[in-house]
Amino acid sequence: MTDAEQAAVAAGVQDWGTPAAKIVEWYDPMITAAAARRLPGLEFLRAIMDGKLPPPPIASLLGFRPVEIEPGRVVFEGTPDESVYNPIGVVHGGLVCTLADTAAACAVHTTLPAGVGYTSIDLNVSYTRPVTRDSGSLRAVGTVVKPGRRVAFSRAEILDAAGKVVATATSSCLVMPPAGDAEG
Template sequence: MTRSRTVEWQDPGISAAAVGQESGLDFLRSVLSGRLPAAPIAATLGFTLEQVEFGRAVFVLEPGEQHYNPIGSVHGGVYATLLDSAAGCAVQSVLPAGTGYTSLDLSVKFLRPVTVDTGKVRAVGSVLSQGRRTALAEAHLLDSEERLLAHATSSCMLFPVPASQ
């Protein structure tokens, strides 16, 4: 039986142009409030930024069949995307205006399977260490009972973002 899903997103250039123009926390609060568009990958996979504070970011996803691999559980790439988003945005939340970041690496440990029966999952990212050029963050993927489904660590490179003209 065929299933389908339609995905819509906003222009990612709008948010990209705003990076570094204010603090990373203010930028993420603008995404959370809807003043700036969320990343298209969030629409593609169906996850949302639920909470952000200094050094912490939380994304949520309701797993669906569209996230499945051929063996009937959520694909590891979905886990990794959620964890990368949470860890990266936790780093972004501590950056001053004029600074951007990019992920250098992501190490993921898959601990439990996720299916549609798991229900909503949360990826909680937090900053472990921040220097002038790099930051280290971790993220946990949790079910509604706070069971750990997966864990990740991420190193991020920090760099200056030129002011917009």
């Protein structure tokens, strides 16, 4: 920082330029949640991808969407912008973590019948390189490692536009039987 910049900061001068803006729109999340209870996971996620169901608000907020859905495997894509930067000038790890959690958990969801729920038990993310707007579109690939009746295991890999891995993750999900099931 130059002496002039240090003096401006010390004096409280705030020449930050013109603020940027981002409009976020979403739909009633309960429409999607209701469909999740009545459709098999694979069919449910494909309905979101195909625009037959509204995306969850978190996907609209962070700007990612499903682009491939098959049994035990999903792919989400999104291009982060500066609105998700942290104080040191790179994309916040929380966005990458959210993408990893989404891909890993939704891969598990593709294996579940109608009415069966799930939730993440844990998520271990390893960041391998920084992400900036120059990283381009991120691709999150989630894969089921071991399906289960009570706990399922999955992994995710996040790649930048050049195909370089920016993060990997492992996850376990609690599989929850439908309400009223004798096992529950």
